[in-house]
Amino acid sequence: MQRQLANMKQSLFDQGYLDEQFIQLEELQDDTNPNFVEEVVTLYYRDSVRLIQNIENALDKNPLDFAKLDSHMHQFKGSSSSIGARKVKIECTQFREYCRAGNGEGCKRTFQQVKKEYATLKKKLEAYFQFARQAGPVEKACRPK
Amino acid sequence: MAVDEMGGDCSSSGAQELHVLAVDDSLVDRKVIERLLKISCCKVTAVESGSRALQYLGLDGERSSVEFDELKVNLIMTDYSMPGMTGFELLKKIKGSSRLREIPVVIMSSENVLARIDRCLEEGAEEFLVKPVKLSDVERLRDFILRGEDKNKTEITRKRKTCDDSFFATLGIFTIIPQM
Numbered sequence: 001m002q003r004q005l006a007n008m009k010q011s012l013f014d015q016g017y018l019d020e021q022f023i024q025l026e027e028l029q030d031d032t033n034p035n036f037v038e039e040v041v042t043l044y045y046r047d048s049v050r051l052i053q054n055i056e057n058a059l060d061k062n063p064l065d066f067a068k069l070d071s072h073m074h075q076f077k078g079s080s081s082s083i084g085a086r087k088v089k090i091e092c093t094q095f096r097e098y099c100r101a102g103n104g105e106g107c108k109r110t111f112q113q114v115k116k117e118y119a120t121l122k123k124k125l126e127a128y129f130q131f132a133r134q135a136g137p138v139e140k141a142c143r144p145k
Numbered sequence: 146m147a148v149d150e151m152g153g154d155c156s157s158s159g160a161q162e163l164h165v166l167a168v169d170d171s172l173v174d175r176k177v178i179e180r181l182l183k184i185s186c187c188k189v190t191a192v193e194s195g196s197r198a199l200q201y202l203g204l205d206g207e208r209s210s211v212e213f214d215e216l217k218v219n220l221i222m223t224d225y226s227m228p229g230m231t232g233f234e235l236l237k238k239i240k241g242s243s244r245l246r247e248i249p250v251v252i253m254s255s256e257n258v259l260a261r262i263d264r265c266l267e268e269g270a271e272e273f274l275v276k277p278v279k280l281s282d283v284e285r286l287r288d289f290i291l292r293g294e295d296k297n298k299t300e301i302t303r304k305r306k307t308c309d310d311s312f313f314a315t316l317g318i319f320t321i322i323p324q325m
Contacts, residue, residue, distance in 0.1 A: 028180045047171075047172045
Protein backbone atom coordinates (compact mmCIF):
# COMPACT_ATOMS: atom_id res chain seq x y z
CA MET A 1 0.00 0.00 0.00
CA GLN A 2 2.95 2.29 0.67
CA ARG A 3 3.95 1.67 -2.93
CA GLN A 4 0.53 2.77 -4.19
CA LEU A 5 0.71 5.83 -1.96
CA ALA A 6 4.09 6.73 -3.36
CA ASN A 7 2.70 6.36 -6.87
CA MET A 8 -0.23 8.64 -6.07
CA LYS A 9 2.16 11.24 -4.79
CA GLN A 10 4.51 10.84 -7.73
CA SER A 11 1.62 11.40 -10.10
CA LEU A 12 0.60 14.61 -8.34
CA PHE A 13 4.11 15.92 -8.91
CA ASP A 14 4.41 14.60 -12.46
CA GLN A 15 1.16 16.25 -13.45
CA GLY A 16 2.33 19.49 -11.91
CA TYR A 17 -0.27 19.84 -9.18
CA LEU A 18 2.31 20.07 -6.41
CA ASP A 19 5.77 21.55 -6.13
CA GLU A 20 8.83 21.33 -3.88
CA GLN A 21 7.10 23.18 -1.04
CA PHE A 22 4.87 20.16 -0.41
CA ILE A 23 7.99 18.07 0.16
CA GLN A 24 9.35 20.73 2.50
CA LEU A 25 6.18 20.34 4.55
CA GLU A 26 6.48 16.55 4.60
CA GLU A 27 9.96 16.88 6.01
CA LEU A 28 8.47 18.69 8.98
CA GLN A 29 6.41 15.63 9.84
CA ASP A 30 7.61 13.24 12.53
CA ASP A 31 6.31 11.03 15.33
CA THR A 32 5.26 14.02 17.39
CA ASN A 33 3.46 15.59 14.42
CA PRO A 34 2.54 12.70 12.11
CA ASN A 35 -0.30 14.54 10.34
CA PHE A 36 1.29 17.91 9.95
CA VAL A 37 0.86 18.17 6.18
CA GLU A 38 -2.77 17.16 6.29
CA GLU A 39 -3.35 19.69 9.07
CA VAL A 40 -1.78 22.49 7.07
CA VAL A 41 -3.71 21.56 3.94
CA THR A 42 -6.97 21.37 5.89
CA LEU A 43 -6.25 24.78 7.37
CA TYR A 44 -5.54 26.10 3.88
CA TYR A 45 -8.88 24.89 2.52
CA ARG A 46 -10.76 26.24 5.48
CA ASP A 47 -9.05 29.62 5.36
CA SER A 48 -9.30 29.88 1.58
CA VAL A 49 -13.10 29.94 1.66
CA ARG A 50 -12.90 33.42 3.12
CA LEU A 51 -10.14 34.57 0.76
CA ILE A 52 -12.01 33.30 -2.30
CA GLN A 53 -15.19 34.97 -1.14
CA ASN A 54 -13.33 38.26 -0.82
CA ILE A 55 -12.26 37.99 -4.44
CA GLU A 56 -15.77 37.01 -5.59
CA ASN A 57 -17.21 40.04 -3.82
CA ALA A 58 -14.58 42.33 -5.27
CA LEU A 59 -15.22 40.97 -8.78
CA ASP A 60 -18.91 41.82 -8.41
CA LYS A 61 -18.21 45.48 -7.92
CA ASN A 62 -18.57 48.01 -10.69
CA PRO A 63 -16.13 49.55 -11.45
CA LEU A 64 -13.53 47.00 -10.40
CA ASP A 65 -11.01 48.03 -7.79
CA PHE A 66 -7.89 46.38 -9.22
CA ALA A 67 -5.68 47.31 -6.30
CA LYS A 68 -8.05 45.56 -3.92
CA LEU A 69 -8.38 42.56 -6.22
CA ASP A 70 -4.62 42.30 -6.43
CA SER A 71 -4.28 42.56 -2.67
CA HIS A 72 -6.85 39.82 -2.04
CA MET A 73 -5.24 37.57 -4.61
CA HIS A 74 -1.81 38.21 -3.13
CA GLN A 75 -3.07 36.74 0.13
CA PHE A 76 -4.62 33.72 -1.53
CA LYS A 77 -1.58 33.14 -3.70
CA GLY A 78 0.63 33.27 -0.63
CA SER A 79 -1.30 30.54 1.16
CA SER A 80 -1.44 28.43 -1.97
CA SER A 81 2.29 28.77 -2.38
CA SER A 82 2.82 27.73 1.24
CA ILE A 83 1.27 24.32 0.65
CA GLY A 84 2.93 23.77 -2.72
CA ALA A 85 -0.25 24.17 -4.81
CA ARG A 86 1.58 24.72 -8.08
CA LYS A 87 -1.22 25.00 -10.64
CA VAL A 88 -3.31 27.15 -8.34
CA LYS A 89 -0.33 29.44 -7.86
CA ILE A 90 0.22 29.73 -11.61
CA GLU A 91 -3.38 30.84 -12.16
CA CYS A 92 -3.09 33.31 -9.27
CA THR A 93 -0.03 34.84 -10.91
CA GLN A 94 -1.95 35.20 -14.18
CA PHE A 95 -4.80 36.85 -12.32
CA ARG A 96 -2.46 39.38 -10.76
CA GLU A 97 -1.04 40.22 -14.16
CA TYR A 98 -4.53 40.99 -15.42
CA CYS A 99 -5.07 43.17 -12.34
CA ARG A 100 -1.96 45.15 -13.10
CA ALA A 101 -3.09 45.54 -16.70
CA GLY A 102 -6.52 46.66 -15.52
CA ASN A 103 -8.10 43.86 -17.52
CA GLY A 104 -11.39 43.00 -15.81
CA GLU A 105 -12.46 40.33 -18.26
CA GLY A 106 -9.07 38.67 -17.97
CA CYS A 107 -9.42 38.68 -14.20
CA LYS A 108 -12.85 37.12 -14.28
CA ARG A 109 -11.83 34.47 -16.78
CA THR A 110 -8.69 33.57 -14.86
CA PHE A 111 -10.53 33.44 -11.57
CA GLN A 112 -12.67 30.63 -12.97
CA GLN A 113 -9.42 28.80 -13.70
CA VAL A 114 -8.16 29.50 -10.18
CA LYS A 115 -11.28 27.98 -8.69
CA LYS A 116 -11.11 25.00 -11.02
CA GLU A 117 -7.52 24.17 -10.11
CA TYR A 118 -8.28 24.76 -6.45
CA ALA A 119 -11.21 22.32 -6.53
CA THR A 120 -9.26 19.71 -8.50
CA LEU A 121 -6.35 19.79 -6.09
CA LYS A 122 -8.67 19.59 -3.13
CA LYS A 123 -10.21 16.37 -4.45
CA LYS A 124 -6.85 14.85 -5.22
CA LEU A 125 -5.37 15.73 -1.84
CA GLU A 126 -8.42 14.44 0.00
CA ALA A 127 -8.04 11.13 -1.79
CA TYR A 128 -4.31 11.12 -1.08
CA PHE A 129 -4.66 11.75 2.65
CA GLN A 130 -7.48 9.27 2.98
CA PHE A 131 -5.33 6.64 1.31
CA ALA A 132 -2.36 7.64 3.46
CA ARG A 133 -4.37 7.06 6.61
CA GLN A 134 -5.30 3.58 5.41
CA ALA A 135 -1.78 2.79 4.34
CA GLY A 136 -0.46 3.40 7.84
CA PRO A 137 2.19 5.70 9.28
CA VAL A 138 4.69 7.21 6.84
CA GLU A 139 8.30 6.39 7.73
CA LYS A 140 10.02 9.23 6.00
CA ALA A 141 9.25 11.73 3.30
CA CYS A 142 10.25 10.32 -0.08
CA ARG A 143 11.42 12.66 -2.78
CA PRO A 144 9.72 11.93 -6.07
CA LYS A 145 12.13 11.10 -8.86
CA MET B 146 -1.31 33.51 21.08
CA ALA B 147 0.73 31.23 23.30
CA VAL B 148 4.35 30.53 24.14
CA ASP B 149 4.91 26.88 23.29
CA GLU B 150 7.58 24.56 24.55
CA MET B 151 9.74 22.72 22.06
CA GLY B 152 9.18 19.03 21.43
CA GLY B 153 11.29 16.18 20.14
CA ASP B 154 15.02 15.93 20.45
CA CYS B 155 16.03 19.49 21.16
CA SER B 156 17.54 18.90 24.57
CA SER B 157 21.10 18.06 23.55
CA SER B 158 24.35 19.71 24.69
CA GLY B 159 22.65 22.43 26.76
CA ALA B 160 22.19 24.58 23.66
CA GLN B 161 20.46 27.85 24.38
CA GLU B 162 16.87 27.97 23.27
CA LEU B 163 15.90 31.06 21.33
CA HIS B 164 12.54 32.70 21.74
CA VAL B 165 11.20 33.85 18.40
CA LEU B 166 8.27 36.17 17.86
CA ALA B 167 6.65 35.35 14.50
CA VAL B 168 4.30 37.87 12.93
CA ASP B 169 2.11 36.92 9.96
CA ASP B 170 -1.52 37.60 9.05
CA SER B 171 -1.80 34.27 7.21
CA LEU B 172 -3.10 31.40 9.33
CA VAL B 173 -1.40 28.86 7.10
CA ASP B 174 1.96 30.64 7.18
CA ARG B 175 1.83 31.02 10.95
CA LYS B 176 1.30 27.30 11.34
CA VAL B 177 4.21 26.53 9.04
CA ILE B 178 6.65 29.01 10.58
CA GLU B 179 5.71 27.79 14.03
CA ARG B 180 6.57 24.24 13.04
CA LEU B 181 9.81 25.28 11.34
CA LEU B 182 10.89 27.07 14.50
CA LYS B 183 9.91 24.30 16.88
CA ILE B 184 11.79 21.74 14.83
CA SER B 185 14.77 24.08 15.03
CA CYS B 186 14.44 24.02 18.82
CA CYS B 187 13.12 27.52 19.27
CA LYS B 188 10.36 28.74 21.52
CA VAL B 189 7.71 30.38 19.38
CA THR B 190 5.14 33.06 19.97
CA ALA B 191 3.05 33.61 16.83
CA VAL B 192 0.85 36.67 16.40
CA GLU B 193 -1.29 37.84 13.51
CA SER B 194 -0.43 41.51 13.24
CA GLY B 195 2.13 44.21 13.85
CA SER B 196 -0.01 45.83 16.51
CA ARG B 197 -0.31 42.53 18.41
CA ALA B 198 3.44 42.15 18.13
CA LEU B 199 3.99 45.60 19.65
CA GLN B 200 1.54 44.76 22.39
CA TYR B 201 3.43 41.60 23.16
CA LEU B 202 6.74 43.45 23.18
CA GLY B 203 5.37 46.00 25.56
CA LEU B 204 5.71 48.88 23.14
CA ASP B 205 2.13 49.96 23.61
CA GLY B 206 3.00 51.22 27.07
CA GLU B 207 0.80 48.77 28.92
CA ARG B 208 3.32 46.23 30.11
CA SER B 209 6.02 46.94 32.67
CA SER B 210 9.64 46.33 31.76
CA VAL B 211 9.91 43.68 34.50
CA GLU B 212 7.30 41.55 32.79
CA PHE B 213 9.01 42.05 29.49
CA ASP B 214 12.36 40.67 30.69
CA GLU B 215 10.78 37.35 31.56
CA LEU B 216 9.60 36.94 28.00
CA LYS B 217 12.84 37.96 26.34
CA VAL B 218 12.57 37.76 22.59
CA ASN B 219 15.75 36.86 20.73
CA LEU B 220 14.47 37.23 17.18
CA ILE B 221 11.46 38.69 15.40
CA MET B 222 10.36 37.23 12.08
CA THR B 223 7.70 39.23 10.33
CA ASP B 224 5.81 39.04 7.08
CA TYR B 225 6.16 42.15 4.95
CA SER B 226 2.64 42.50 3.48
CA MET B 227 0.11 42.64 6.26
CA PRO B 228 -3.11 44.66 6.54
CA GLY B 229 -2.88 47.56 8.96
CA MET B 230 0.76 47.77 9.95
CA THR B 231 3.17 46.33 7.38
CA GLY B 232 6.28 44.39 8.40
CA PHE B 233 8.33 47.37 7.32
CA GLU B 234 6.41 49.69 9.64
CA LEU B 235 6.81 47.19 12.46
CA LEU B 236 10.53 47.05 11.76
CA LYS B 237 10.77 50.85 11.99
CA LYS B 238 8.92 50.92 15.29
CA ILE B 239 11.18 48.24 16.77
CA LYS B 240 14.38 49.89 15.56
CA GLY B 241 13.03 53.21 16.83
CA SER B 242 12.74 51.86 20.36
CA SER B 243 15.81 52.13 22.57
CA ARG B 244 14.66 49.10 24.50
CA LEU B 245 13.97 46.84 21.52
CA ARG B 246 16.27 47.99 18.75
CA GLU B 247 18.91 45.34 19.50
CA ILE B 248 16.49 42.51 18.73
CA PRO B 249 17.24 41.19 15.24
CA VAL B 250 14.30 41.50 12.86
CA VAL B 251 13.92 39.34 9.78
CA ILE B 252 11.46 40.23 7.04
CA MET B 253 9.67 37.52 5.05
CA SER B 254 8.00 38.20 1.73
CA SER B 255 6.71 36.23 -1.23
CA GLU B 256 7.67 39.14 -3.45
CA ASN B 257 11.28 39.29 -4.46
CA VAL B 258 11.55 43.04 -5.05
CA LEU B 259 15.04 44.48 -4.88
CA ALA B 260 13.92 47.93 -3.78
CA ARG B 261 11.88 46.39 -1.01
CA ILE B 262 14.78 44.23 0.14
CA ASP B 263 17.12 47.19 0.23
CA ARG B 264 14.63 49.38 2.03
CA CYS B 265 14.27 46.76 4.76
CA LEU B 266 17.98 46.20 5.13
CA GLU B 267 18.58 49.96 5.25
CA GLU B 268 16.05 50.24 8.02
CA GLY B 269 17.94 47.66 10.05
CA ALA B 270 16.48 44.29 9.12
CA GLU B 271 18.88 41.46 9.72
CA GLU B 272 17.81 39.54 6.69
CA PHE B 273 15.13 39.33 4.05
CA LEU B 274 13.73 35.87 3.37
CA VAL B 275 11.74 35.01 0.29
CA LYS B 276 8.69 32.89 1.02
CA PRO B 277 7.97 30.10 1.32
CA VAL B 278 10.54 29.97 4.09
CA LYS B 279 12.51 26.73 4.27
CA LEU B 280 13.83 24.77 7.21
CA SER B 281 17.38 25.52 6.04
CA ASP B 282 16.62 29.27 6.24
CA VAL B 283 15.41 28.95 9.82
CA GLU B 284 18.31 26.75 10.91
CA ARG B 285 20.82 29.14 9.39
CA LEU B 286 19.13 32.08 11.11
CA ARG B 287 19.05 30.29 14.43
CA ASP B 288 22.75 29.46 14.28
CA PHE B 289 23.56 33.01 13.30
CA ILE B 290 21.53 34.48 16.17
CA LEU B 291 23.02 32.01 18.67
CA ARG B 292 26.52 33.07 17.62
CA GLY B 293 25.50 36.70 17.98
CA GLU B 294 24.08 36.07 21.43
CA ASP B 295 27.38 34.49 22.51
CA LYS B 296 29.60 37.20 21.13
CA ASN B 297 30.05 40.68 22.48
CA LYS B 298 28.92 43.42 20.14
CA THR B 299 30.49 42.92 16.73
CA GLU B 300 29.37 44.40 13.47
CA ILE B 301 26.78 42.08 11.94
CA THR B 302 27.10 41.57 8.22
CA ARG B 303 23.90 42.17 6.37
CA LYS B 304 22.81 39.53 3.97
CA ARG B 305 20.56 39.69 0.97
CA LYS B 306 18.64 36.55 0.18
CA THR B 307 16.94 36.43 -3.14
CA CYS B 308 15.78 33.62 -5.34
CA ASP B 309 18.45 34.33 -7.89
CA ASP B 310 21.89 34.81 -6.40
CA SER B 311 23.41 34.87 -9.87
CA PHE B 312 21.68 38.22 -10.41
CA PHE B 313 24.26 39.79 -8.12
CA ALA B 314 27.08 37.83 -9.65
CA THR B 315 26.19 39.20 -13.07
CA LEU B 316 25.90 42.71 -11.70
CA GLY B 317 29.44 42.46 -10.42
CA ILE B 318 29.37 45.97 -9.01
CA PHE B 319 27.30 47.64 -6.32
CA THR B 320 24.42 49.64 -7.74
CA ILE B 321 23.16 52.71 -5.95
CA ILE B 322 19.50 52.21 -5.15
CA PRO B 323 17.51 55.45 -4.85
CA GLN B 324 15.99 56.00 -1.40
CA MET B 325 12.31 55.04 -1.38
